[in-house]
Amino acid sequence: MAGIYIHIPFCRQKCYYCDFYKTVNTSLKNRFLSVLSEEANVRKNYLQNEPVETIYFGGGTPSVLEIKEIDKILKMLGGHFEISKDAEITFEANPDDLSVEYLSGIRQTGVNRLSIGIQAFQDTHLKKMNRRHDAAQAVEVVENAARLGFDNLGVDLIYGLPNLTKNEWKESLKQVFQLPVQHLSAYHLTYHEGTAFYTWLKKGTLKELSETESVDQFNMLVNEAEKAGFEQYEISNFARDEKYSKHNTAYWFGKKYLGLGPSAHSFDLKSRRWNVSHIESYIKGIENKTACFEEEQLSEKDRFNEHILTRIRTQWGVSLTLVKEQFGAELENYLLSQCAKYIQTGNIQLSQSTLKLSKNALFISDKIMADLMII
Ligand SMILES: C[S@@+](CC[C@H](N)C(=O)[O-])C[C@H]1O[C@@H](n2cnc3c(N)ncnc32)[C@H](O)[C@@H]1O
Ligand code: SF4
Numbered sequence: 544m545a546g547i548y549i550h551i552p553f554c555r556q557k558c559y560y561c562d563f564y565k566t567v568n569t570s571l572k573n574r575f576l577s578v579l580s581e582e583a584n585v586r587k588n589y590l591q592n593e594p595v596e597t598i599y600f601g602g603g604t605p606s607v608l609e610i611k612e613i614d615k616i617l618k619m620l621g622g623h624f625e626i627s628k629d630a631e632i633t634f635e636a637n638p639d640d641l642s643v644e645y646l647s648g649i650r651q652t653g654v655n656r657l658s659i660g661i662q663a664f665q666d667t668h669l670k671k672m673n674r675r676h677d678a679a680q681a682v683e684v685v686e687n688a689a690r691l692g693f694d695n696l697g698v699d700l701i702y703g704l705p706n707l708t709k710n711e712w713k714e715s716l717k718q719v720f721q722l723p724v725q726h727l728s729a730y731h732l733t734y735h736e737g738t739a740f741y742t743w744l745k746k747g748t749l750k751e752l753s754e755t756e757s758v759d760q761f762n763m764l765v766n767e768a769e770k771a772g773f774e775q776y777e778i779s780n781f782a783r784d785e786k787y788s789k790h791n792t793a794y795w796f797g798k799k800y801l802g803l804g805p806s807a808h809s810f811d812l813k814s815r816r817w818n819v820s821h822i823e824s825y826i827k828g829i830e831n832k833t834a835c836f837e838e839e840q841l842s843e844k845d846r847f848n849e850h851i852l853t854r855i856r857t858q859w860g861v862s863l864t865l866v867k868e869q870f871g872a873e874l875e876n877y878l879l880s881q882c883a884k885y886i887q888t889g890n891i892q893l894s895q896s897t898l899k900l901s902k903n904a905l906f907i908s909d910k911i912m913a914d915l916m917i918i
Contacts, residue, residue: 544594546801547598548599548790548801548808549579549605551603554604566822571823576615578826578830589811590811595625596631598620604640631695632656634658638681646687656693659696659698663707665678697725699730701731702715702760705751709760725782727780728788729764729779776859797812797853813841815838860899
């Protein structure tokens with residue numbers, strides 16, 4: 544089983560918090576699309592003929608693409624890879640692009656899962672983030688998508704935003720769980736260097752929420768999701784009716800994936816590769832057949848750390864049997880000794896040879912994970 548990630552590096556405007564690789568200059572779109580096909584052709588053996596079970600259009604903003612361009616990319620991938628008939632094909636989209644016509648067009652292409660970036664349901668916050676849509680529009684597009692037959696719909700929200708009150712966050716959660724969605728990704732705001740939010744934070748024109756407020760919002764998220772029948776299957780991801788993101792779950796389970804496009808990452812079990820985060824260098828690299836990526840061979844220590852880091856974040860946890868099988872008894876014992884204090888305090892639960900973070904430890908998971916890794 545393998546996955547393909549395609550990075551569409553264009554956005555109509557830049558949100559003030561975001562540091563994903565993107566450009567607002569769409570003049571290179573056509574050249575990018577032909578280079579993308581070329582990259583897929585050059586790298587068609589990367590997945591070693593494993594059936595592709597998931598395809599993920601991420602960005603940037605994939606919904607800057609025209610329907611015929613999405614169609615062409617999918618047909619092109621079908622020509623190079625063995626795509627499973629029931630593959631999950633996810634498409635990240637911004638509400639301001641999702642007219643009824645566009646939504647029904649996407650459905651015709653074979654895309655069967657939408658991930659819609661809503662971020663907040665208060666127009667004041669949306670404006671402060673430099674989003675192009677308002678809350679009413681977000682509600683409308685989700686309802687339209689469901690009416691048009693999308694039955695695997697996800698939305699993204701951000702909490703911990705400056706001045707986001709407890710009541711506003713509760714209102715956003717209430718709103719999202721009333722919508723016909725099966726999936727929610729909710730991320731705490733990160734202030735990334737180079738973004739406008741980061742600059743304003745350093746200047747003092749924007750104030751970070753306190754730790755207590757952030758923890759309260761996280762707890763509210765977990766509780767409201769549970770009440771609404773959503774399973775927290777990873778720290779930031781919730782699904783009902785087991786509509787997990789198969790693509791992201793495959794990342795956490797260490798499956799192979801090929802990443803196409805600038806800044807996209809690939810993994811073939813032994814090494815990781817990441818394309819240059821610069822559209823011109825990416826295009827020139829593929830056109831001139833020069834390397835436009837960096838690669839790292841993974842040592843056993845790297846693989847162990849990644850295994851723990853990704854699985855402990857999920858509801859499936861870390862299986863000690865699997866750790867022993869893959870990394871040997873010595874590393875299994877190392878892991879158990881590193882976990883001992885957390886098992887004692889109840890932050891980690893050990894049951895049926897599986898280690899899981901307990902509910903109250905999810906928000907401090909970064910610190911715990913750092914302690915479990917080999918440095
Ligand atoms: C790279 S964006 C692409 C999606 C799409 N372009 C959009 O704007 O909705 C994927 C998701 O990452 C999250 N995200 C981006 N920057 C973030 C940040 N600084 N802190 C928390 N979440 C962030 C947002 O929820 C966003 O929907
Ligand atoms: S959040 Fe989405 S639309 Fe906004 S800048 Fe990032 S990728 Fe672009």
